[in-house]
Amino acid sequence: MHPFLDHPGPLAFAHRGGDLGHPENSLAAFEAAVALGYRYLETDVHATRDGVLVAFHDSRLDRVTDRAGVVAELPWDTVRQARIGGTEPVPLLEDLLGAFPEARFNIDVKAAPAIGPLVEAIRRTDAWDRVCVGGFSDSRLAAVRAAAGPRLATSLGPREVARLRLLSLAGPLLRRGARFAGLCAQVPERHRGLRVVDRAFVRAAHRLGLQVHVWTIDDPTRIRALLDLGVDGIMSDRIDVLRDVLGEQGRWTGGSTGPSPAIGV
Numbered sequence: 001m002h003p004f005l006d007h008p009g010p011l012a013f014a015h016r017g018g019d020l021g022h023p024e025n026s027l028a029a030f031e032a033a034v035a036l037g038y039r040y041l042e043t044d045v046h047a048t049r050d051g052v053l054v055a056f057h058d059s060r061l062d063r064v065t066d067r068a069g070v071v072a073e074l075p076w077d078t079v080r081q082a083r084i085g086g087t088e089p090v091p092l093l094e095d096l097l098g099a100f101p102e103a104r105f106n107i108d109v110k111a112a113p114a115i116g117p118l119v120e121a122i123r124r125t126d127a128w129d130r131v132c133v134g135g136f137s138d139s140r141l142a143a144v145r146a147a148a149g150p151r152l153a154t155s156l157g158p159r160e161v162a163r164l165r166l167l168s169l170a171g172p173l174l175r176r177g178a179r180f181a182g183l184c185a186q187v188p189e190r191h192r193g194l195r196v197v198d199r200a201f202v203r204a205a206h207r208l209g210l211q212v213h214v215w216t217i218d219d220p221t222r223i224r225a226l227l228d229l230g231v232d233g234i235m236s237d238r239i240d241v242l243r244d245v246l247g248e249q250g251r252w253t254g255g256s257t258g259p260s261p262a263i264g265v
Helices: 027-035 093-099 112-125 138-148 158-169 199-207 220-229 239-248
Strands: 011-015 040-047 053-055 104-109 131-134 184-188 211-215 233-236
Touching: 011 027, 011 211, 011 239, 027 040, 027 093, 040 093, 040 112, 053 093, 053 112, 093 104, 093 112, 104 112, 104 138, 112 138, 131 138, 138 158, 158 184, 158 199, 184 233, 199 211, 220 233, 220 239, 233 239
Parallel strands: 011 040, 011 233, 040 104, 104 131, 184 211, 211 233
Antiparallel strands: 040 053
C-alpha cells in the first residue's frame, strides 16, 4: 500500500482546510484543521503566469479574494497581494508542505500549467509519501503520472471512475484482471442525479485494490451511512462534524484536542 493510504481507520480529509470560520485554502484554515487533529488536508493548485504554484481552488481570484483576474494570467507579485476573505494571503503549496510536515495532502491539480510546478514542488520537498494528486481531467492525471512516476499516489480520473462504476454493476468474471492507473476513487456520492457510491461500488473497488474517498459530505447522517457502506475516506467542510461522528464510533485516529469548537460564521 502507498504510504499516503496506509492509515488505521477511515481517512478524514479537511476539504480546502475545512470551515471553522477561516477562509478556504488559507494558512489559517489549515492551521485550525491541524489543531483539531486532522492529518489529511485537501487543497487545489494553480500556477501563476510566471510558474509559481499556489494553493487556490478557482481559476480566478474574484470569488474569494479582494482582487480580480485569472490566476494563470497574473504574475506572482500580483497574486501575492490578494487577500482571501479580505484578510488571508494566497499560500504557496510548497509553504503548506513545509508548514505541516506531519500532514498528508490531497491535491486537486486544476490546470495543465500547474503540473510541472506541482511535481517539482513535491520533488523539492521530498513529499512523495504524503501527497496524493487527483483531478477532474484524465489527461492531466496522465501527465502527472508520466512526470512523477510510480512514487506518487494518484486518484482515478473521470473515465476510470465511470469504468469502475460499470464494473461494479457487472459480474465478478468481468472484473477479473481489471487494472487502473490510480490507487483510489475520489468521487461524489451522486453525480447528475445518479448514485455513484453504493455497496456494490465500494465492494468492487476493494476487490480491485482501490480505496474509496467521498466528497464533500457535511451532514452527519450521510457521513454515518457512508461509513456503514465501508468507504475508506470522507472529505468534509464541516470538519468538526466529521471528527465528532468518527469519534462517536471510536474511529477517530487524529489528534485529540477535546470538544470541537463552535464553528465560526
